[in-house]
Amino acid sequence: MKPIPLFCSIDPVVFTIINGKLHVLLFKRNSLNNNPNEPFPDYLALPGGAINVNIDDSLDLALSRILSEKTGATVNYFEQLESFGGFRDTRGWTLSISYIALISPQKLKSTANWIPIKEAQDLILAFDHNIILNKAIQRLSNKVNYSTLPIHLLGDEFTLPQLQKVYEIILNETLDKSSFRKKIEESNLIEPSGNELKNGAFRPSKLYKLKKPGIIHNFGKNII
């Protein structure tokens, strides 16, 4: 049997934190005006794109290109989530390779396309993007519980209280300051940047930075 070629897209789920809440990047699809066959017109969808075999040497590079075209920025961290195949829309059998990606709020030019997680989960998204979104949220929550992943939701410099807050937002649980700092310390992934952040009429907090970009550490034990 001769193999049949397939249409394949890359569909990233991009997370950030805005106003103390986890948000996901979603773009509105075209209206029916231009093309009467447009699938899921006006629906919100993940910021995906088709692989271009002429310029994309690998899946990771395809992801970087697509995200930079859609957002004008580079994400702090990404990893492959899962691939989905089947009759996912009206155009036949297609393949989607999904990613999760984290970006710091500072890199965002506009907050227009960012939707709070809770809202996004209640929307009906294009294609099977609800399934992908839910798997992405699940992966994120899981991984936050045993790794330093949330560092990549912050900027180049960050304080430990900020980092703890991000963990608390995603895990939906308050953490003990002392234990939390011990855990982060043992990861040996960050170092003081030498700067401080003054936030008000109280002791300023030390700013830290990653020793190496793009890496994460897995704790030997879950946080909660």
Added chain:
Amino acid sequence: MKPIPLFCSIDPVVFTIINGKLHVLLFKRNSLNNNPNEPFPDYLALPGGAINVNIDDSLDLALSRILSEKTGATVNYFEQLESFGGFRDTRGWTLSISYIALISPQKLKSTANWIPIKEAQDLILAFDHNIILNKAIQRLSNKVNYSTLPIHLLGDEFTLPQLQKVYEIILNETLDKSSFRKKIEESNLIEPSGNELKNGAFRPSKLYKLKKPGIIHNFGKNII
């Protein structure tokens, strides 16, 4: 830009335990005799196959079909590993969706295509299958450390000493009997089958079975 269709294969890395050693399933590719353009003739390769959009409704179903065609058996457990894209062989830009799969030795009709891990890692496999194999081994080792995954390398009924042995083989570390049993107990995944296994002139060991098929439990903590 019009999307370009791609050729896509499913490439499972199937593990089993034979004679106390982890093995992986590899098939020899065709010789040049039949087709002078055959890529990687006579090389060993993962037991992959092309997706057939006419009969495969999803990637998981495609995997099941391909594995059953190659082995005549159904695996005990599988999960998606990672997708790879690029100019992976002479035939142009192709996509591979890899899986890891576990099967119990009892299900094997022949041991012909099973290669010990250590040997397989030293071979030069077809395409980029060395990369896929190494990622699969890494995922397996990682996951064994914090989950009940190894249960699926055993048959329907198994003893705790057998299970501990499998952990020790993959982790390459001896484990304390008492602690190990506490861990498995707390997973609440298995129950006595009511039978016993007599192995010699000593106390027989109780046989256990999974309460539900195909499931795994994640411990909150790494074993080693």
Added chain:
DNA sequence: TCAATAGTGTCTGTGAGACACTATCGA
């Protein structure tokens, strides 16, 4: 000085790991 948050020290209960013990089989 106070209020507020940052950051550190201390104490205690839990529980994992080390290891000793009992159980059960065939010979």
Added chain:
DNA sequence: TCGATAGTGTCTCACAGACACTATTGA
């Protein structure tokens, strides 16, 4: 009875979590 492995009980040390304490700022 003995030798071998299966399975259970116990004890202890480490360490995570609770929480109290000190540090530093602006007003």
